[in-house]
Amino acid sequence: MSDTLEKPAKTAPQGERPDMKSPPGEKRVMEAIGLGCRFGRRWVVRGLDLAVPEGSVTALLGRNGVGKSTTIQMLLGLLPASEGTVSVLGLDPRRRRAEMFSRLGYVSERRELLEERTVSGLARIVAAVHGERFDRDGFEALRARYKLESGSRCSTLSKGQRARLLLSLALMAKPEVLVLDEPTSGLDVVVRDDFLEAIASFVAEEGRAVLLSTHLIEDVARICDRAVIMREGAAALSGEIESLRASVSRYVVRLTGVLPESGPLGLPRGVVVVERDPRAITVVAQGAPEHFEAALEAALPVEGIERRPATLKETFTCLTEPCTQPGPGSEARA
Amino acid sequence: MSEIFRRELRRLMPYGLGGPLLVLAAGALMEGTQGLTAGWLVSFVLVPCLLGVATVAPDTGAGATAFLARLPLDPRRTFAVKLAAALVWLLPTMLLASLLLTDETAGSALTWRVELRETPVALLCFGAGVLGSVIADKVMPAVLMAPLVGLGALVGALAPPVVVLRVPAPEIAPVLMLGLGGALVAIAFVAFTRGDRHRSSSRPAVIAGGGVAAALALSFAGTSAAHAWSVDAAVPGLVVGAEACPASRDGKTLVVPISGERWTGLEQRVVVIDRATRSTWVVPVRDAEKPELAPDGRSLLVRSSRGAGGWLVSLETRGVRRVSNRSLDGVGLPDAIWRGDGLALLRRLATRIETLEIDGASAQGASIAVSQDFHDLGVVPGTSRVLGWDPAGIVAIDLPRTGSSERPGGRASVSAWPSGFRCVAASLSPSGRFLIARDASGFLLADLAGGPPVSFQAKPDARVPGDRLAASFAPGEDRIALPLEGGGVGIFDRATGRACCSLVKVSAGKVRVSETAVWSPDGRLAAIPASRSVVSVETGEVRARDLDVAAFVDSDTVIRAGEPLAFASLRDGTVLSRPLGGR
Numbered sequence: 001m002s003d004t005l006e007k008p009a010k011t012a013p014q015g016e017r018p019d020m021k022s023p024p025g026e027k028r029v030m031e032a033i034g035l036g037c038r039f040g041r042r043w044v045v046r047g048l049d050l051a052v053p054e055g056s057v058t059a060l061l062g063r064n065g066v067g068k069s070t071t072i073q074m075l076l077g078l079l080p081a082s083e084g085t086v087s088v089l090g091l092d093p094r095r096r097r098a099e100m101f102s103r104l105g106y107v108s109e110r111r112e113l114l115e116e117r118t119v120s121g122l123a124r125i126v127a128a129v130h131g132e133r134f135d136r137d138g139f140e141a142l143r144a145r146y147k148l149e150s151g152s153r154c155s156t157l158s159k160g161q162r163a164r165l166l167l168s169l170a171l172m173a174k175p176e177v178l179v180l181d182e183p184t185s186g187l188d189v190v191v192r193d194d195f196l197e198a199i200a201s202f203v204a205e206e207g208r209a210v211l212l213s214t215h216l217i218e219d220v221a222r223i224c225d226r227a228v229i230m231r232e233g234a235a236a237l238s239g240e241i242e243s244l245r246a247s248v249s250r251y252v253v254r255l256t257g258v259l260p261e262s263g264p265l266g267l268p269r270g271v272v273v274v275e276r277d278p279r280a281i282t283v284v285a286q287g288a289p290e291h292f293e294a295a296l297e298a299a300l301p302v303e304g305i306e307r308r309p310a311t312l313k314e315t316f317t318c319l320t321e322p323c324t325q326p327g328p329g330s331e332a333r334a
Numbered sequence: 335m336s337e338i339f340r341r342e343l344r345r346l347m348p349y350g351l352g353g354p355l356l357v358l359a360a361g362a363l364m365e366g367t368q369g370l371t372a373g374w375l376v377s378f379v380l381v382p383c384l385l386g387v388a389t390v391a392p393d394t395g396a397g398a399t400a401f402l403a404r405l406p407l408d409p410r411r412t413f414a415v416k417l418a419a420a421l422v423w424l425l426p427t428m429l430l431a432s433l434l435l436t437d438e439t440a441g442s443a444l445t446w447r448v449e450l451r452e453t454p455v456a457l458l459c460f461g462a463g464v465l466g467s468v469i470a471d472k473v474m475p476a477v478l479m480a481p482l483v484g485l486g487a488l489v490g491a492l493a494p495p496v497v498v499l500r501v502p503a504p505e506i507a508p509v510l511m512l513g514l515g516g517a518l519v520a521i522a523f524v525a526f527t528r529g530d531r532h533r534s535s536s537r538p539a540v541i542a543g544g545g546v547a548a549a550l551a552l553s554f555a556g557t558s559a560a561h562a563w564s565v566d567a568a569v570p571g572l573v574v575g576a577e578a579c580p581a582s583r584d585g586k587t588l589v590v591p592i593s594g595e596r597w598t599g600l601e602q603r604v605v606v607i608d609r610a611t612r613s614t615w616v617v618p619v620r621d622a623e624k625p626e627l628a629p630d631g632r633s634l635l636v637r638s639s640r641g642a643g644g645w646l647v648s649l650e651t652r653g654v655r656r657v658s659n660r661s662l663d664g665v666g667l668p669d670a671i672w673r674g675d676g677l678a679l680l681r682r683l684a685t686r687i688e689t690l691e692i693d694g695a696s697a698q699g700a701s702i703a704v705s706q707d708f709h710d711l712g713v714v715p716g717t718s719r720v721l722g723w724d725p726a727g728i729v730a731i732d733l734p735r736t737g738s739s740e741r742p743g744g745r746a747s748v749s750a751w752p753s754g755f756r757c758v759a760a761s762l763s764p765s766g767r768f769l770i771a772r773d774a775s776g777f778l779l780a781d782l783a784g785g786p787p788v789s790f791q792a793k794p795d796a797r798v799p800g801d802r803l804a805a806s807f808a809p810g811e812d813r814i815a816l817p818l819e820g821g822g823v824g825i826f827d828r829a830t831g832r833a834c835c836s837l838v839k840v841s842a843g844k845v846r847v848s849e850t851a852v853w854s855p856d857g858r859l860a861a862i863p864a865s866r867s868v869v870s871v872e873t874g875e876v877r878a879r880d881l882d883v884a885a886f887v888d889s890d891t892v893i894r895a896g897e898p899l900a901f902a903s904l905r906d907g908t909v910l911s912r913p914l915g916g917r
Contacts, residue, residue, distance in 0.1 A: 073533065076404075078403060078404075078530065078532060078533060079530060079533065080530070097403075097409075098406045098407055098408045098409075099406065100406075101404055101405060101406040101407075102406035106404050108400065108404070110397060110400070112396075112397030112398065112400040112401045113397065113398075113401055114341070114398045114401055114402075115396045115397070115398065116344075116345060116396075117341070124337060125337045125338065125341060126405065128336070128337035128338075129337070129338070129405045129406060129407055130405075130406065
């Protein structure tokens with residue numbers, strides 16, 4: 001895996017796009033180049049480059065409404081992309097969706113089921129569709145472990161039960177890739193642990209990969225080794241989690257004077273305030289520390305600056321801060 | 335796939351079982367026609383429509399379509415399975431309806447009778463339901479949308495052939511419904527597979543709307559093509575109509591109405607024959623009837639049999655101009671006034687005469703008030719003058735081009751009827767010089783140029799109705815054919831009022847105003863259509879001919895009603911062959 005950060009161009013023309021070739025030895029099971037989607041004249045996602053290497057758990061991060069679910073639907077061929085190309089397991093998902101879903105498991109955010117069916121009835125249908133690939137015994141074991149009654153109607157299942165049922169069905173079809181869209185949101189701690197454990201076990205086997213869309217940093221910290229951070233419909237940064245974390249610093253600035261309780265501070269662009277009190281502020285920023293320290297000293301009555309590594313949460317906060325410049329969410333430029 | 339199919343069968347079971355139950359309930363609770371109607375509506379409209387709606391919309395609303403889209407299933411197969419399951423459940427309802435909804439007059443109520451003629455209705459309703467189901471992502475909107483889609487598509491597809499081609503709706507509706515039903519299902523198929531029905535999206539509606547629009551455009555294009563084709567293709571099969579064929583004064587031009595039942599319905603055309611060159615031209619308008627030649631023979635007014643005006647045809651340039659009747663209420667076109675510089679249309683109302691100038695692109699009207707007892711009018715050819723008559727005498731009215739007069743005016747008395755003559759009907763000669771009138775006891779001919787009136791020694795046939803006298807002047811206006819009492823047509827000398835030949839008997843009530851007699855161009859022969867006889871004016875001989883005479887080309891050649899005009903070529907001009915001696 002690459003240690004360097006890939007910074008894709010947000011709206012760069014094809015000719016200027018950064019090299020998305022995979023590093024030597026890295027096999028990508030999912031790849032998108034210049035992906036874009038617009039509804040009417042509004043671009044929801046634009047210029048998104050994304051790669052999910054084999055053997056990785058890649059987190060798709062971003063604030064609410066930034067286009068994570070839209071991106072996943074485009075990646076899976078469930079939504080036509082307005083621009084860009086997508087390849088999943090070497091297949092065009094739009095043209096060969098059925099074949100792709102025979103090798104890919106998907107747990108959607110809405111957790112749709114066949115409501116009128118029972119748990120075992122639903123499993124029977126999924127098993128019939130997947131054929132011998134589906135592990136019926138494995139499903140029964142997982143069902144028992146997740147305490148899902150075989151005769152329960154899907155319409156009566158709770159949110160957590162639905163998530164576990166969907167994960168069980170997806171896992172027992174032996175997919176090569178698992179795509180999970182906000183799978184743990186709304187789940188209690190125990191169910192979440194079960195869920196994350198199952199994902200970790202899945203990816204432990206050779207040749208598998210997971211793409212996990214979430215805004216729960218704790219989940220990311222526990223099981224993800226890579227992340228794609230979306231900001232305003234495009235990938236702001238992508239790479240290994242530790243590299244991303246290392247790129248962001250936390251500055252505790254002690255002040256000689258007293259700051260007003262509110263109001264703008266005139267901080268340089270890219271600096272995000274995470275704590276503020278009258279005699280000190282804590283900010284996070286990505287980039288060269290010397291540059292930011294000089295900028296902070298110019299903007300504030302600084303007594304002293306202390307720099308520490310940012311936590312993952314602070315890194316996420318910093319990297320998902322919306323741009324002040326017009327982004328893909330604005331009017332379509334094409 | 336069998337699991338999916340079983341699931342669909344189970345899911346649609348309430349609809350499939352509910353249909354037959356509703357049919358049985360309708361039969362049990364309602365009697366006679368009401369029961370039949372309700373059962374018919376349930377079987378062939380309601381159940382197919384609901385089963386169509388149930389194919390996709392309930393699944394979409396509940397998220398099942400999204401779930402199925404994430405399985406390794408081809409959406410085309412998914413849709414096909416849904417359709418198949420719905421059709422399987424549709425069968426019991428339709429078969430039960432076929433058993434129970436038997437016409438009682440046809441025999442036993444349990445006569446096995448598959449209602450093939452109802453299949454198009456059911457298929458259309460099913461297609462509309464399926465399409466509504468794909469467009470809407472919830473059941474209730476789909477249920478509301480289905481009839482709109484079905485009716486809208488049917489009306490859209492039915493209108494062009496019925497309005498343009500005049501194909502009777504009951505004949506074409508089953509074919510259209512069958513085609514539309516299939517088309518709606520096909521459109522739904524495309525909208526489902528290409529429209530991402532598994533998520534909230536307007537894409538399926540856009541695809542469906544485009545598909546329906548394309549289907550209707552195709553239907554419209556097909557209708558237009560069929561119309562264009564039928565305009566030409568229908569002509570060779572048409573025959574000469576049993577009505578008078580106007581001829582120009584110089585006798586060079588003859589206009590022949592032809593008609594016949596074709597697959598497009600009743601076709602009525604007008605053929606213009608140039609007797610000098612023996613070339614013919616079919617005026618390129620349909621529903622054409624009652625042609626009227628301008629006195630100079632250069633223009634032709636053709637009335638529409640569909641009650642919407644007519645056409646003004648230039649025989650020199652062969653240009654055809656639509657004459658709208660919008661500003662003149664009523665059916666067809668009223669009398670035409672040919673002037674040297676154009677045409678005016680004239681209509682008589684109870685107390686007014688209205689005219690409409692058809693002059694270039696604009697149309698201007700004039701209105702003149704007349705008295706209540708005013709009878710019919712006759713137009714003096716080549717002038718703006720019309721002659722009217724009432725029980726007291728004959729008056730002339732010069733029509734203004736524009737404006738109106740509320741008071742009876744603009745009239746000048748031409749002559750008074752002789753004492754004791756109470757005119758009830760009259761007819762103007764083609765030249766406008768003579769007016770033949772009748773009262774209860776006899777005929778009187780007035781010479782408007784100033785000659786003495788001539789009385790005819792014959793009693794009129796009072797059964798011929800109308801203000802306009804059923805009289806027919808020979809081309810030279812020296813003889814007149816008149817309908818007489820007791821059922822017969824007499825040929826009279828205009829100057830003396832004497833009969834030229836013996837009375838030609840006709841069946842009672844057969845004489846029509848326009849067809850008392852058809853004269854040969856030289857005036858030597860008069861054909862009496864009502865008697866199927868031809869009279870030689872010179873010898874008084876009456877020859878029975880077993881035909882309805884349509885027109886004389888000359889004294890030796892007759893265009894016979896009911897005979898086809900055979901055309902050598904429709905593209906390079908048409909040549910009249912058989913009636914004119916084998917050409």
